[in-house]
Amino acid sequence: MCAQSSLSDVLKPIADARGLPNDHYTSDALYHEEREPLWFDTWAGLCVAAEIPEPGDAKPFDFLGVPVFALHGRDGVIRVFQNICRHRGMILVTEPRKIEGAIRCPYHSWCYSHQGRLVATPHVGGQGQNSHPDIRREELGLIEVRSHVWRGVVFINLSGKAAEFTELHRELIARWSEFEVPVYHGGADSMFQLECRTNWKLAVENYCESYHLPWVHPGLNSYSRLEDHYNIENPGKFSGQGTAVYRQIKDDDGSVFPDFPGLSDKWDTAGEYLTIMPNVMLGVQRDHVFAIILEPRGPRTTLEHIHLFYAAPDTSENLRRKNAEQWRLVFVEDIGVVEGMQAARGATGFDGGRFSPVMDGPTHLFHQWVAQRLTDTRQAAR
Amino acid sequence: MTDDAAKAAAAKARDGLQAELLKAHAAGDGALLVQLYTRAAALAVAAGEPDRAGFYRTHAWIFALECGHPDAPALRAALAAEGRVD
Incomplete structure (x- = not known):
């Protein structure tokens, strides 16, 4: 057992909680321990x-x-x-x-x-x-x-122990029921990979909240301001954020992607970005959706597989390329952060850090999900 | 044709087939492997070597299965008729 494992601190209410200890990001033993409770026993x-x-x-x-x-x-x-x-x-x-x-x-x-x-x-x-x-x-x-x-993503439950996918994620499916329409992968120009020298959990954490946006993605603020974002929290299943000011990308001639059919007015300017725990980060907007599948390659390396989907099979290639490039720039900006946090996990004085009770709720939920599942597994093994 | 001449002709045919099989394996040409192993089985039958024929027919069947070849059911049926597969 790892000496730094003090998961009880993670499970406290957000105002008092600390984050996962360093070794949850660096230890081969903990990486291996995570496999069953965080990956094999649920839908990944x-x-x-x-x-x-x-x-x-x-x-x-x-x-x-x-x-x-x-x-x-x-x-x-x-x-x-x-x-x-x-x-x-x-x-x-x-x-x-x-x-x-x-x-x-x-x-x-x-x-x-x-x-x-x-x-x-x-x-x-x-x-x-x-x-x-x-x-x-x-x-x-x-x-x-x-x-x-x-939504075009192949989920697996290796152990066979999880509830049916549609039951486990009933709330999310209901939340995004308006998007239960065919989605079309954009093809080769709409998929790319990013290799990050970071633990997979830091990629999730960074995706959970929005208030790093003005600092890490200043370019985004021209159309996505901090005050227009909101937290989305569903303990044990998904967490993330939403925006009320999504704006469509435009081609050089001003044309846009077609919308998904039948969306309500809310989605004219809304976008939502959630992580289905453990490793699928999804985004939905009126005219395209995306999925980022995290592939851990050990405790210190993660491959991000990014895929963009559209409402029609025959969208503009030029616009798809422009859109993929826009997202690539955003996600590349995040690499510096997640790699920086990973590098800092070598600091012996770090105690897991703190969470803003106002802004870090979704991130804390993710930490709690990790800590609870590990705790339950350890207790069951006794 | 004398017996010796017949044996020499059969050996030549086998050698030629062997060379074709090696090429087909190297090329990963499943359909050709089906055809060649089927021919090898026929030669073995003609030579009165049923076990060798079963060996070749088995290979023809397996490569037929792999490439979705239409002969796969017939090859299996032939093997089953000889008691070589349940």
Whole structure:
């Protein structure tokens, strides 16, 4: 157990609470301890469906050390499987590729259907004998990981212990019910990655609140002032912020992206930005939405996968590029902050810091979510 | 054709097939592998080597499965008829 782990301070009311201790951002042991309660036991973002757009498309992922792959099946269903053959434990999919027919293990060629069913075990009973009574194919299908696609994002629940996605996130789905319409990924020009030398939690924390905007993103203030933002808090599920002064980006000729259909007047100028814990940061506005999926690569490195979605499949390429560049600039400005906080986690005198009771509510909620789930897991293990 | 001549011709055919198989493997050409392994199975049947034929037919079936080849069901049925798959 780590000496700095004093999670009880995090769980206090915001006025008295402190943030997570330093080692929650730097320790390999705590990074590993977080996997089950913060990642495997709930719904975490893995990728976007647009990364496997056509039937047969498969893509492997390292999900906090667990190899998985997503497959767009011939039946049109997106499934996620643990990336392992049930025979001798070989990795099945090593790079993004098209799988026209069966998923064939490159080692001894056991084959699986797109539904994960084991369909062939060549020579398992000797040369040219492809069955054996002790190798029961019906028991040896791929290990499917629970998955759910929402707003173009593929979520997974590795342990299978979470409530249904639609139940767990009922409030958020209701909150954004007006956006329950088709969203169209902008394609190659609307996805980019940023590698940050920071713990994934600092990226979430930075996304939770808005009052760093005038300091870190002075350019944003021309259309997004501090007083026009509000906190959004749902303990244990999501937290973030909203704005009342969203303005559409315009192309050189003044044209804009089409709006999502049927939005109420509120969304003429509103935008909301939430983190679905642990790792999916979403933004919604009248004419486009985005998702940032955080991929931790150890306690000190995080890859941010940013994806932009639109209301129509055929938006202006020029405007999409302009929009992606605008967001890239904003998110790059955030890198200095999250990397700076990470570097400072080496300071032995830091006690987790404090939260503004007025401004840091969503950030504190995230800390509480982390602390509570870790505490519950530790208590259950006793 | 004498027996020796027939054996020499069969060996030449096998060598040629072997070279084609290596090329197809290197190219990752699943459909061609299905075709070549099917031909190898036929040669083995003609040579009176049923186990060797089963080996080749198994490979034809597996590559047919992998590439979604239309021959996959027939290859499986042939193996099943020989008691080579349940």
